[in-house]
Amino acid sequence: ARYPAIFAKMTMEKVLTHAMLMTWTGTDASLPPVILMAHQDVVPVNPGTDADWTHGPFGGVVADGYVWGRGAMDDKGSLIAILEAGDALAKSGWTPKRTVIFAFGHDEEVSGAGAREIFALLKSRNVTPVMVLDEGYAVLDNYPLTGKPAALIGVAEKGYISLQITATTEGGHSSRPPRESGAVRIARALVALEEKQMPADLSAPPFNQMIEAVAADLPFVTRVAFANQWLLGSVITGQVSGDASANAIVRTTTAPTMMTGSIKDNVLPQRASAVVNFRIHPNDTVASVTQHVKDVTSHIEGLTVTEYEDGIGSEPSPVSATDSEAYRVLEAVARATGGGEVPV
Numbered sequence: 158a159r160y161p162a163i164f165a166k167m168t169m170e171k172v173l174t175h176a177m178l179m180t181w182t183g184t185d186a187s188l189p190p191v192i193l194m195a196h197q198d199v200v201p202v203n204p205g206t207d208a209d210w211t212h213g214p215f216g217g218v219v220a221d222g223y224v225w226g227r228g229a230m231d232d233k234g235s236l237i238a239i240l241e242a243g244d245a246l247a248k249s250g251w252t253p254k255r256t257v258i259f260a261f262g263h264d265e266e267v268s269g270a271g272a273r274e275i276f277a278l279l280k281s282r283n284v285t286p287v288m289v290l291d292e293g294y295a296v297l298d299n300y301p302l303t304g305k306p307a308a309l310i311g312v313a314e315k316g317y318i319s320l321q322i323t324a325t326t327e328g329g330h331s332s333r334p335p336r337e338s339g340a341v342r343i344a345r346a347l348v349a350l351e352e353k354q355m356p357a358d359l360s361a362p363p364f365n366q367m368i369e370a371v372a373a374d375l376p377f378v379t380r381v382a383f384a385n386q387w388l389l390g391s392v393i394t395g396q397v398s399g400d401a402s403a404n405a406i407v408r409t410t411t412a413p414t415m416m417t418g419s420i421k422d423n424v425l426p427q428r429a430s431a432v433v434n435f436r437i438h439p440n441d442t443v444a445s446v447t448q449h450v451k452d453v454t455s456h457i458e459g460l461t462v463t464e465y466e467d468g469i470g471s472e473p474s475p476v477s478a479t480d481s482e483a484y485r486v487l488e489a490v491a492r493a494t495g496g497g498e499v500p501v
């Protein structure tokens with residue numbers, strides 16, 4: 158797609174070659190600008206899995222009411238929506254009162270260097286926006302907790318850390334294996350982490366705010382349970398934890414991703430390791446997650462826990478205020494998008 162009208166109106170600065178910082182100067186310079194963000198890149202496709210796709214991962218095919226392809230939701234959808242809206246407004250002759258800034262990073266999924274550089278540039282210019290809107294959620298037709306539509310506005314971003322657990326053992330030939338090889342130790346560590354998840358907190362934002370918003374649509378039994386958490390806390394926690402999306406909102410998630418061991422079928426690994434990716438809840442920190450992993454695996458001999466070398470460690474973001482003008486605007490837009498009656 159091409160957007161000549163909006164590109165003609167906005168000044169364009171390329172940052173780190175491919176990231177785009179576009180500015181549409183408003184008529185009232187006293188108003189703080191609004192920043193709309195999206196990232197242009199997507200994650201790659203696992204080699205050899207192209208055939209598993211209903212439509213090619215990079216075809217951008219529109220079929221059955223959906224756009225099919227890698228990044229259709231994360232985050233080409235936001236990118237295209239911002240440009241479509243901007244182009245339509247520019248074409249209509251509208252001019253913003255408040256300066257509008259588009260910030261399109263190019264390597265979000267790898268390192269986020271583009272977004273960081275744009276941030277540094279805006280900071281050096283003393284830009285203090287009234288709102289920064291980045292990729293977020295959507296209006297869902299079928300919100301898992303209510304079975305009804307709901308509009309979800311993301312007010313925080315979880316932190317991120319990948320930890321590598323390594324078991325160093327003697328290795329040797331698989332004809333005389335020791336009682337507990339490195340591979341077994343790693344397996345035990347992963348099982349321990351799976352069984353001892355980071356604690357869930359149903360009373361912390363944003364989950365408690367979400368429950369408040371959809372309370373009227375909750376089934377009676379669920380509503381009673383939420384209102385009586387002192388009594389039914391563990392039942393509710395169990396229910397919420399059983400749903401992958403709800404679980405991701407109430408706690409730091411634990412996801413083992415990479416595993417390595419021996420490179421030959423008859424050789425014991427001298428070093429076996431697993432990488433576990435954690436998305437950090439606002440209640441936790443990189444340090445508390447690292448400590449959790451050490452505690453939970455401390456009974457297993459010969460393990461070391463380190464930050465994965467290619468990983469990016471970042472603390473969870475602060476939780477954005479929901480009593481701000483920016484939030485009220487978003488809320489109104491989300492409600493209208495959902496047909497006027499959806500809880501937000």
Ligand SMILES: [Zn+2]
Binds near residue numbers: 196231265
């Ligand atoms: Zn994304």
